[in-house]
Amino acid sequence: MNYIIVGVLAGAGFLMWIVSIINQMRSDIARININLNKIAKQVGVPNTINDEIKSLLLEGKKIEAIKKYRIATGLGLKESKEYIDSLRK
Known part of the structure; x- marks a missing residue:
């Protein structure tokens, strides 16, 4: 035991x-x-990822923006969501 x-x-x-x-x-x-x-x-070097993310946010595709940022940076969901939320302000 x-x-x-x-x-x-x-x-x-x-x-x-x-x-x-x-x-x-x-x-x-x-x-x-x-x-x-x-x-x-x-x-x-241009920061194309931020341009793509901002474009997704303008289209109302927040979840896709978070996914794209997570893939690009390797960060977790929480950190990525916080960053995307900071861009929306």
């Missing part, structure tokens, strides 16, 4: 470890995207 409890606790610990790694990777991706956007702005 004790082996089952130990196994369950080990499995839960492993799952928590995986979740923390995924969260760290999301954070790293967000930081990298910020730096890439700064570099692109200095070099003069």
Whole structure:
């Protein structure tokens, strides 16, 4: 019986470890995207993703805009929704 409890606790610990790694990777991706956007702005690369997102918002396609932003940045749903909501203001 004790082996089952130990196994369950080990499995839960492993799952928590995986979740923390995924969260760290999301954070790293967000930081990298910020730096890439700064570099692109200095070099003069147009920010077409924002133009596409703004166009979707003007068409009333908020969910599609959130999906597009998530794909482009690798951010989670919450962060993407917050960004899209900030553009709408």
